[in-house]
Amino acid sequence: MPKRVDHEARRRQIASAVWRLASTRGLDGVGLRDVAAEAGISLGQLQHYFSSKNELFTFALKHMEQLATNRITERVQALSATPSPRLVLRECLAEMLALDDNSRTGVLAQIAYFVRAIHDEQLRGYAQQGTPELRRFFAGLLREGVARGEVPADRDPDSEAMLLIGLIDGLNSYLLLGVHTAEQALRLVDYHLANLFSRAPRPRPAEEPAG
Amino acid sequence: MPKRVDHEARRRQIASAVWRLASTRGLDGVGLRDVAAEAGISLGQLQHYFSSKNELFTFALKHMEQLATNRITERVQALSATPSPRLVLRECLAEMLALDDNSRTGVLAQIAYFVRAIHDEQLRGYAQQGTPELRRFFAGLLREGVARGEVPADRDPDSEAMLLIGLIDGLNSYLLLGVHTAEQALRLVDYHLANLFSRAPRPRPAEEPAG
């Protein structure tokens, strides 16, 4: 049984072509012929790997999500052995922000997915189950901040976690619209973190990258 | 020259049909034939009032924006003669949130517009000029809060205003996805406002609606 090409690798390559297109025209403006051209293959070849547009988009979605979580976990694990909760939080938030061209494409893809999820029950369920995970992760970091005495005790970690998640999405929106720049968005995040960790000493320069 | 029908009223009526459809399928899923059917008119009639799809959508956008600002200003002016900045802020934020079916449609329309603006230079310019206005308005309220001694002096009104705007958009996203309910979203807003106005006494029950 000849298996000359790596099926999954091809599928990922095609999926990335989807996002390259979707990040410039929006998901709804992407046709199968466009994807084939962008990926440098024929329409027939594309249909050999994905039997329907829906299957292609679903795969592309999961692929994108995988890449995003990989970027975040890599970034967090690249920190010192015992990073402060504040720093971990900052790195996560910074990575989720559409600061450079790379993450910008990721966020655009995420928005295209979000818009579709609003009107698609299946995708909506997918999002509903993903967000609480992130929220719990953030809340845990904040709880640790409270335990360390860096975050005022009257702050509710769970609420603050949700506020942070919402904040990122909102900032991304206005980032993409060009209402503010990457530096301004990052400054706002740092400003908000400084308010949250108001009991903490200013972070060491070695830990806190230049904002 | 006979002018039997109110041209502008018809156009507004058609525009509202656009948003009714867009709020359930997304803007890209709305065709001219759908709009005509939803508005209860023929395609030919629609084309009589809007010479192109672009003109229709542009008009619909401005119409929607008008309705939203009307809702907000009405709500603010319905307050007592000298409302506290905190209360004005809360009413604005509450009105911007997709809490009931009415505002939900508005927010869905707003998102459809946002997605289009990301990839459309003209619309993007429109958004870029609108946001700072709102930001200045919020910042002014916060500045007044600082002057009254209700908001800690180390809070930066301008940054906090932008954070509030971003927060609303983020909360709306997760509201639409069903990640949290209207009550939870409103509670988060009140929680955040309580943090902002930490130097203020608890608002009088007459001023602060039950949350």
Added chain:
DNA sequence: ATCTTTCTAAGTCAGCTGTATTGGATCGCC
């Protein structure tokens, strides 16, 4: 060498899209 499976290309099809065109109502006014 030939068979079998995987892979690729090209063409076709029905359906939908926005727009243009055409024809005919309906009304105020000279």
Added chain:
DNA sequence: GGCGATCCAATACAGCTGACTTAGAAAGAT
């Protein structure tokens, strides 16, 4: 009455879409 503007309906059209079909190329297995 009929003239002219406004309003409306129906149809036609070219373009694109996703899906399907057909046919052929490539390569390991026998």
